[in-house]
Amino acid sequence: xxxxxxxxxxxxxxxxxxxxxxxxxxxxxxxxxxxxxxxxxxxxxxxxxxxxxxxxxxxxxxxxxxxxxxxxxxxxxxxxxxxxxxxxxxxxxxxxxxxxxxxxxxxxxxxxxxxxxxxxxxxxxxxxxxxxxxxxxxxxxxxxxxxxxxxxxxxxxxxxxxxxxxxxxxxxxxxxxxxxxxxxxxxxxxxxxxxxxxxxxxxxxxxxxxxxxxxxxxxxxxxxxxxxxxxxxxxxxxxxxxxxxxxxxxxxx
Numbered sequence: 001x002x003x004x005x006x007x008x009x010x011x012x013x014x015x016x017x018x019x020x021x022x023x024x025x026x027x028x029x030x031x032x033x034x035x036x037x038x039x040x041x042x043x044x045x046x047x048x049x050x051x052x053x054x055x056x057x058x059x060x061x062x063x064x065x066x067x068x069x070x071x072x073x074x075x076x077x078x079x080x081x082x083x084x085x086x087x088x089x090x091x092x093x094x095x096x097x098x099x100x101x102x103x104x105x106x107x108x109x110x111x112x113x114x115x116x117x118x119x120x121x122x123x124x125x126x127x128x129x130x131x132x133x134x135x136x137x138x139x140x141x142x143x144x145x146x147x148x149x150x151x152x153x154x155x156x157x158x159x160x161x162x163x164x165x166x167x168x169x170x171x172x173x174x175x176x177x178x179x180x181x182x183x184x185x186x187x188x189x190x191x192x193x194x195x196x197x198x199x200x201x202x203x204x205x206x207x208x209x210x211x212x213x214x215x216x217x218x219x220x221x222x223x224x225x226x227x228x229x230x231x232x233x234x235x236x237x238x239x240x241x242x243x244x245x246x247x248x249x250x251x252x253x
Contacts, residue, residue, distance in 0.1 A: 025052040025074035045084035
């Protein structure tokens with residue numbers, strides 16, 4: 001290999017089998033890297049291509065939900081501890097659970113490649129170039145679902161993608177039979193955090209507050225402030241509160 005200047009592709013397998021978890025991917029790749037670059041092999045690290053196994057998500061098995069984010073995280077760590085190495089993978093494996101619905105599969109691939117390649121440093125991948133989608137071309141509702149599935153952000157991501165997949169199958173059947181297209185399943189909106197306003201954070205402009213407090217009161221406001229009727233209402237309220245507290249105290253006794 002060194003004589004002819006060839007590179008090597010190293011799969012993440014060892015004597016215990018295929019690396020599925022993030023820890024196993026990193027451990028096996030680091031072990032292989034150390035064997036190759038050190039004596040007596042002394043293989044050029046820039047000619048080492050690791051394939052840490054892209055595994056299928058959305059299978060309905062809970063353990064498989066983290067396969068996407070585990071690969072993405074492993075890519076970052078492998079690039080950090082194995083300088084000059086390259087990382088590749090079979091991208092189509094990720095969406096094998098949705099075979100037959102290319103729009104969903106390519107949407108998943110677009111989201112995955114953005115996070116694995118653009119954000120984490122994956123160098124190359126095996127893809128279907130004829131049907132690839134750019135991230136900006138993915139439909140808005142599919143983008144959210146696919147991101148949830150790839151990054152394992154919610155427990156319902158697989159269920160939502162399966163429902164959407166069935167809708168695509170139903171659309172094909174309806175078109176074949178000359179029937180109207182069925183209604184598209186609605187995605188449950190995410191709960192948005194309540195907006196916290198500045199006055200709730202006690203971030204008043206002190207200078208402005210001081211100026212407001214120093215503003216002169218009008219004659220009408222002064223009369224209302226010193227109104228006997230308002231004083232009577234305040235006194236009545238205090239009296240009612242005192243009676244209520246006394247009544248409660250008697251009940252406790």
